Amino acid sequence: MKINYTWKHLDRSNAAETYGNEKLERVTKYVQKVISCDVSFESIHGSIHSNLKLNADGNHFNAHNEDKDIYVCIDGLEDKILSQVSKHHNKKTDR
Numbered sequence: 659m660k661i662n663y664t665w666k667h668l669d670r671s672n673a674a675e676t677y678g679n680e681k682l683e684r685v686t687k688y689v690q691k692v693i694s695c696d697v698s699f700e701s702i703h704g705s706i707h708s709n710l711k712l713n714a715d716g717n718h719f720n721a722h723n724e725d726k727d728i729y730v731c732i733d734g735l736e737d738k739i740l741s742q743v744s745k746h747h748n749k750k751t752d753r
Contacts, residue, residue, distance in 0.1 A: 659686055664698040668706070674699075674728050681736040682710075688740070688747040689714040697735070699728065710735045712743070719743060 661682060663675050678697060686692065693713040700707045705724055708731040712719040719742045723734030 659683060659692050659695060661695045661697055664696065666698065666700040668699055668701045668728075671728065674732065677729060678732045678735075681732055682739070684736065685712065685714070685739060685743055688743040691715055699731070706731050708732065708735055710739055712739060714743070717746060719746075 659679075659682070661675075661679055663670075663678070665671075682695065682697075685695075689712075691714060694711070695713075696709075696711045698709045705726050706728050708723045708728075710719075710721040712721075719739055721735045721738035721742070723731045723738065725731050725734065
């Protein structure tokens with residue numbers, strides 16, 4: 659899955675992008691076709707705001723997290739997006 663990263667008021671981190679790729683790869687367990695996946699990080703008043711926009715299987719999913727540590731932000735995004743796509747997957751398979 660190709661993930662596009664955007665960094666605003668932060669230095670780009672290859673380690674954080676690699677970590678994010680590994681964590682967010684779990685999304686493919688619940689969706690068939692990922693059209694786009696965009697992750698943005700922005701530093702606001704010393705905390706990091708992260709947003710994830712996922713377009714997959716004709717649906718749009720969004721997640722937002724805020725923390726001082728970028729890795730905690732990525733973990734939070736993973737938890738939130740997995741919750742959304744798994745609920746959608748379960749609804750779709752229960753029909």
